[in-house]
Amino acid sequence: MPIDLSPEEFRRLGYRAVDMLADRLAQLHDLPVRRPVPPDLREKILHQPVPEDVTDADTLLTTIQSDILPYPMGNASSRFFAWVNSPPAPLGIIAELLAAGHNASVAGGDHAATYIEHAVLNWLKTLFHLPSDSGGLLCSGGSVANIIALAVMRHVQAGGNMRAHGFNGESAPMVVYTSTQGHSCLQKAIELLGIGNDYLRRIPVNDRYEMDIAALQAQIAADKAAGLRPVCIAASAGTVNTGAIDPLNALADICEQENLWLHVDGAYGGMGILARPELYSGMERADSLAIDPHKWLYMPVECGCVFVRDEAKMRETFSVIPPYLRDDRDMPWFSEYGIQQTRGFKALKLWVVMQQIGIEGYRDLIQRDIDLSKTLQSKIRHHPDFELTAAGELSITCFRYAPAGIAAEQLDELNRELVLIVQREGQAFLTTTILNNQRVLRVCIVNFRTTDADLDILLAALADAGQRLIITRSM
Ligand SMILES: Cc1ncc(COP(=O)(O)O)c(C=O)c1O
Incomplete structure (x- = not known):
């Protein structure tokens, strides 16, 4: 198999790859934020033998489509709230391809x-x-x-x-x-x-x-x-x-x-x-x-x-x-x-997207993330089952699921398990951290796709998983 591609082949495969990404973008709203890699697929990937034989480029793209793209980390989704991982600006993805080509x-x-x-x-x-x-x-x-x-x-x-x-x-x-x-x-x-x-x-x-x-x-x-x-x-x-x-x-x-x-x-x-x-x-x-x-x-x-x-x-x-x-x-x-x-050539994506969005545009996007965090904090304050732990000036909110009747010493475990359920079920993805020796839920919004409705889905998913946990554990 020659390493080089004819310009026509390069064009065809490149268009196909872009189509694959565009399809993901189109489906984003309806897909779970993240779904676990099935155990047999994980085994297959982890134990794949050294590729002594050749595989044609189309088969490789098909494998990426079936085995890799459906199992993302989740940060392209509007309901990804973990760590500090934003979705990539789509034009930045294109710039990344061009930077690799420029090499x-x-x-x-x-x-x-x-x-x-x-x-x-x-x-x-x-x-x-x-x-x-x-x-x-x-x-x-x-x-x-x-x-x-x-x-x-x-x-x-x-x-x-x-x-x-x-x-x-x-x-x-x-x-x-x-x-x-x-x-x-x-x-x-x-x-x-x-x-x-x-x-x-x-x-x-x-x-x-x-x-x-x-x-x-x-x-x-x-x-x-x-x-x-x-x-x-x-x-x-x-x-x-x-x-x-x-x-x-x-x-x-x-x-x-x-x-x-x-x-x-x-x-x-x-x-x-x-x-x-x-x-x-x-x-x-x-x-x-x-x-x-x-x-x-x-x-x-x-x-x-x-x-x-x-x-x-x-x-x-x-x-x-x-x-x-x-x-x-x-x-x-x-x-x-x-x-x-x-x-x-990391600079190309920054050079492109900073011009595409403009500083005023960035100012609005960042302010929007901060405003959404304030909205979330207000929803938490008004929700009987949650308590606000830390409401920073930027876009991170820490809180606990703490419905009436649950003993304080059970809350760490309850919140930890709650997050694992929500992560697994895919309506939203968030993580926990420790503040003042307590396990708390942590939501970081650095996401131009997140809307007010996503915050409601997040809180509903947490409250629902919490209720189920309380019943199954007879808390
Ligand atoms: C405050 C702070 N410093 C440093 C880092 C590390 O950055 P990176 O993960 O890009 O290496 C992070 C990552 O979340 C961070 O939030």
Whole structure:
């Protein structure tokens, strides 16, 4: 079987693939949000032998149609409320296909894809009020954006010696501060960077789940007294549990006083600045910022983004230019600002969709998600069987199914099982989290398809599953 396709074959198969996706889009409303992969199909996929024989392209597309597309993660649906996974903007899907066809490595150099990435980074810098000469990079997602930012922090706070000596020249262990609500990827970053999880302080939060400033100051003082070296506050602009935004201006002031690096993880909430700029005051003072266009900019995964105010420091942290990469260098290469050498053309989808929707359009879409969350919170307040636990300023709501007569100690288990039933039955998809040692239902709306009616379906599905559970368990 030749690897190459004739232009006619390529066109025919491509049209067929687009038809398959368009059919899914057309059926979206009537399909379950997610349905379990049947056990025999799972076995077949997991144990498929190494393909020694050839299979023709049409058969492969047919298999994708029958075995893969009907079992999505569910985030294209209007009733997907789990984690922070948005549906992809359909034009972004088309841009992704075109980017794959263009197949540039955006390590750098004089070709169109490089300039497109610079263009979208410049747009984003403007939206976040960052200096136009700050360093920036697209990457796979929020986790990697946070790692890159914190690697620059470590390099700077080690006085530039980290690359040569690692931690060998350091006199005192570095300490990084986040809140108890900081994302788990910050732990991964701190571990990977050799700082160590014991030196990532989880500062308590106030009743709005924002970092408690007095507790932070006390911890910094205690760490200094113990001979440790506070180096960074990793703040959240939209925590994953409740969407809380840490008090960024107060944190920036502490960073100035204590010579700490201010990093802001805005992977989920950062883009909320378009709709609610007043909540983000101080974010423009950050030394580094992680955002995640595959969340609230509705990019197809993967698309993360990192900015570092001091471009030179970002380049200093990562730049290695081996002899075979010394040509074609009018501008610094993106590969000098991060981990990857060969880099995909992630910028095309952003460049296309940001123009298609426009910033005013994005502002409306994000505001709509926030408004829908407020509507959900109001429905919960007025529903006898639910209690509201956390109503953040952005688009996350946490609540419990807590009908009268159920003992408090049964609620964790009831809510956990309830979610599993709703997930399985497919009317909606949501997950739980833990807040104040209680299991709560968590609904995150980053979804241009969700409507008020979807919220009613969600609450009805939860209440119905809850009633059935209470009866079968004789609670
Ligand atoms: C606040 C926050 N930070 C970081 C991440 C990690 O981003 P990613 O999953 O794109 O790596 C997430 C993901 O939900 C998040 O909500």
